[in-house]
Amino acid sequence: MDNQKNATSRLTLRLNRVLCEDRPSDMPIAWRGSESLTLSDFRQRITSLIAQLRSTPQQRWAICFDDSYLFSVALLALLYCGKTPVIPGHLRQALLQEQKLQHAFDGLLTDLDLQLECPTLVLSASGLTQHIDTAALPDWPENTEVILFTSGSTGQPKPVHKPVALLEAESELLAQNWKTLFSGTRVAATVSHQHLYGLTFRILLPLVLGLPFHTQITEYHEQLGPLTSQPLTLIASPAYLKRLDPELPALNCRMIVSAGGPLSFDESQRVAQCLGVLPCEIYGTSETGIIASRQQQHHDQPWLAFGGIAVTQQADGTIAVDSPLFNDDSGLNIHDLIRIDEQGFHLLGRKDRVVKIEEKRLSLTEVERRLIALDEISDAAIIPVTQGDRIVLAAAIVLTASGEKIRLKGDNHLTQYLRQSLRQWIEPVALPKRWRILSAIPLNPQSKRAYSELQELFL
Structure with a gap:
């Protein structure tokens, strides 16, 4: 099945435009409680951290944060410095120390009390003590990348090297499909930014689209009430959506995105009952990025590949993906069994030990x-x-x-x-x-x- 589309106009969404001077300095980047965090604060924090990082010889820095705003500061500062952000999929000290001993990273940026045997810079949610000249941003380097981790077939966390250009291309593809749905909303999430799904939908897409995001994870259904006082896009996991309580008053989200595993038809209908809209489910992997989506209007709803992405079936029944969002053979090594029909494709389970x-x-x-x-x-x-x-x-x-x-x-x-x-x-x-x-x-x-x-x- 090939679901390619020819876009009439190509969006250009680049991370080096996030801090550009033609954006108003009072534009909200994120919010923490009742505090609005503006582009002016964001620029100052990033330039301050750049000044610290430039004096360090370490090239690969693990970024481990509870706070998504501080995570974003660390991410952009490292990229501006030409250093490599390393994003572990967890915040466990013992496992981080093991990855450090395996030379996965040389330094640590965090807002947590982590004690690792490497240079560590701790970022705080409290305000800056001095004004930093925001005109001193270095040029954006070419060929930057981010390293994430996912489960490998050997049982060891597997590094996935993501060129920033491909992460930007993913944001462009999503915006091409869904910009009108995202437009005018704030973004809250039930998932961590330490994985590609959260990184893409909770951090990168809001930054390039100019949408404010919530700095903390939304853990409980009850926390959604105050968040929906303004138009809200919720970036959720199926596990969170399955726990929604239909006995609580119904809320209204503008858009709900779900990824990490499929929802059943009944579960998707219950989400619509609780939050006012059917969830848009995403299918993809850390290696390939997004592949397909669906919104379950009926039972056995198929998955449809995003525009520009082609899905076929290999001889062993597993999925094969051709996409502009990766530049290796990742699309041939997903190990998900599928069935293809005229409407799309259906997932039938996994063939490996993940x-x-x-x-x-x-x-x-x-x-x-x-x-x-x-x-x-x-x-x-x-x-x-x-x-x-x-x-x-x-x-x-x-x-x-x-x-x-x-x-x-x-x-x-x-x-x-x-x-x-x-x-x-x-x-x-x-x-x-x-x-x-x-x-x-x-x-x-x-x-x-x-x-x-x-x-x-x-x-």
Whole structure:
């Protein structure tokens, strides 16, 4: 299927235009509580940070922030300096330290109390103590890039190098399709800017379109009421939208974007009931960027590729994507099975060992690797299983002698101990919820893990 369109006029949305002098200095960039953060403040913060960064030799800086405004300051300052922003997909100190030891980055920019063995600059939400000459912006360098991380097939976080030009092209493509829907709104989000979805929709698109964004994550349904007093675009995860309470008073959003996993038809209708509009669902990957979208007007609504992006099916049934938003073979390595018809394409599941649970992309191999690294476990296998109406991770484990000693206090004591041991490395949704203790992981005649037998253990 090829859904390419010929745009009548091409938008030009560039990050180096965000701070340009022809934008009014009192233009709102973001808001924090009742405080409006203007372009004037944004320029001053960025130029102040540029002055600090220019005196440092480090080239790759991890940016780890709760506050999206400060994250944006750090991102643009690094790009203006010709340095590389490195965006980990988490804020866990133990894992960040491990990535630092693997030379993923040389320095850290943050608003958190993170103690890493590298130069660290801490940004605060409090105001600047001195006025900085905003005319001193350096020239925007060519060939800048951002490094993000996603789950890899080896279980290790996989770096994804994103040229800024491709991130800008993605914003242009989105604006070409949806600018009128975004226009005149403020942007709030339930998702982190530490992943490509949040980076694109919560930060980059609002910056280039001149739309103010909320500095903090919106965690609960109840927080949306005050935000919808003005026209609002909500950048959400399916997990958040599934938790909306239809018993609360109905609200009105101008637009809702959802990405990370598909909503069912009934779930999308409930979102419209609660928030006044059907969500626009996005399909894409960290490597490829956006691929397709849908708005579920009826059951079995197909996905439609964005203009300029072509979707076909490979011989093994997986999706193949041709897009201007990446410049390698990422479109041939997505591993999602699809069915194509005249209206679009339908997702049929994944073919590899990366799964999505509550819209988080989790590597089963990574969880296995972390388990086997514990002194109490000699081997482990992780599989996704259905528990009620949810998907959870289940662990089949083989204990060492030290693990058997802990087990003497009971299986529950052991599994609680193991879960606690994993917490410094693994986010809560990836912690195994079900456990089986085995003498050996079952193998098939080809000496590969017998996943059908493992599934039977948890029936």
